Amino acid sequence: MKDEFEYDVAFSFTAQDEALASQLNDLVSDRLKTFIYSERQKELAGTDGQTTFSDVYGKQARVVVILFRKEWGQTRWTGVELNAIRSRAFEQGFDFTVFIPVEPTPATPAWLPPTRLYVGLERWGVAGAAAVIEQRVIDAGGFSRPESVIERAARLKRATDLKNARHQFERSHEGTAQANAAYTEFSEALDAGAETVRASGVNLEYKTSQHFRIVTCYPVNLICSWSPNYVNSIENIDLDAAFYKGFPGLPGFYPSFNKAVQLAALKFKYALVRMDQNAYVSKDAKEFTPEKLAEHLLSQLMDIVERTPRD
Structure with a gap:
C-alpha cells in the first residue's frame, strides 16, 4: 500500500x-x-x-x-x-x-x-x-x-566541501569585498532603522566614524565595529556589537563623565553559510542578512534600555 x-x-x-x-x-x-x-x-x-x-x-x-x-x-x-x-x-x-x-x-x-x-x-x-x-x-x-556507507561518505563530502569553501571564502579578495559591502548595507540599515524608531517617538541618535557605528538611546550606547586588516582576508575578523551604559573612550570621541559599564557584547562572523549564500552568523549559529542584523541589534538595544536604570 x-x-x-x-x-x-x-x-x-x-x-x-x-x-x-x-x-x-x-x-x-x-x-x-x-x-x-x-x-x-x-x-x-x-x-x-x-x-x-x-x-x-x-x-x-x-x-x-x-x-x-x-x-x-x-x-x-x-x-x-x-x-x-x-x-x-x-x-x-x-x-x-x-x-x-x-x-x-x-x-x-x-x-x-x-x-x-x-x-x-x-x-x-x-x-x-x-x-x-x-x-x-x-x-x-x-x-x-x-x-549506508556510501550515503555516510556523501554526507561527509558535503560537510568537507562546505568547510573548504568557507575557508577559501575567508581568505579571498572576493570574500573580503563581499563582507565589506555587507557592512555598508548593515550601516545603511542601522541608520534607516534608527530613523524609523525615532519617528515612533523614541529618543534615539545614530552617528558614525571611520571605525564605528553608534546608536544612543539614553542611558545605553550600542557601538558596532568592523575592521578587516587585509584586502584578501576576513579570517578571525568579526563584526563586534557592544552595549554600554555610558560612553567608553573611543578614538575620536570623548568618554562619559562616569566610567562606562559594558552590559553585553556580541560577535557576528560574515561567512559562507551554504555554497551559494553568505550571511552574518552569531556564535549560536543564527543567520542574519545585513538588514535583519541591524533590526536585531536595535531591538536588543531597546530591550537593554528598558531594563537599565537611568541613574
Whole structure:
C-alpha cells in the first residue's frame, strides 16, 4: 500500500534559522525523506507557493518540525505554514509536531497546549534533537532506514566541501569585498532603522566614524565595529556589537563623565553559510542578512534600555 505521506519530516522556520534547519536536515535526510524549502526550490519553481506549502505542512508530512521564535508565523511563508499546522491540529491534535525553541529564553506559541513537550536545544544539542525527530517519525508509523556507507561518505563530502569553501571564502579578495559591502548595507540599515524608531517617538541618535557605528538611546550606547586588516582576508575578523551604559573612550570621541559599564557584547562572523549564500552568523549559529542584523541589534538595544536604570 502506498504510504499516505509524501515526506517523513518537514521543517518550518524563519530565514535566520535556516542554518540550524539545514544541520538538522543533513543529520536525518539520508534515513528519512525530508522537506526543507532551500533544498527543494528547483522542484517547486512555478508552483502556487501557498497551495504547495499548505499541502506539505497540512497533509503531506508525517512529522512537522517547527524552529520556534516569536517571529515565526509572522512572515509570509511561515504564516501559511502556521495556518496549515493549526488546521491540521484541529482535526488530529498536535502529535505530528515537534517544537524546538531557538531563542535564549525557550518559549512555545501561546496556543500550543501546555502539556505539549518541546525539544530544548541547550539540553539535547543538534544531534540529540535530530535523534528525537527520527524517533518521533518512527512512533508516528514511519520507517528510518539505516544509512549506508556510501550515503555516510556523501554526507561527509558535503560537510568537507562546505568547510573548504568557507575557508577559501575567508581568505579571498572576493570574500573580503563581499563582507565589506555587507557592512555598508548593515550601516545603511542601522541608520534607516534608527530613523524609523525615532519617528515612533523614541529618543534615539545614530552617528558614525571611520571605525564605528553608534546608536544612543539614553542611558545605553550600542557601538558596532568592523575592521578587516587585509584586502584578501576576513579570517578571525568579526563584526563586534557592544552595549554600554555610558560612553567608553573611543578614538575620536570623548568618554562619559562616569566610567562606562559594558552590559553585553556580541560577535557576528560574515561567512559562507551554504555554497551559494553568505550571511552574518552569531556564535549560536543564527543567520542574519545585513538588514535583519541591524533590526536585531536595535531591538536588543531597546530591550537593554528598558531594563537599565537611568541613574
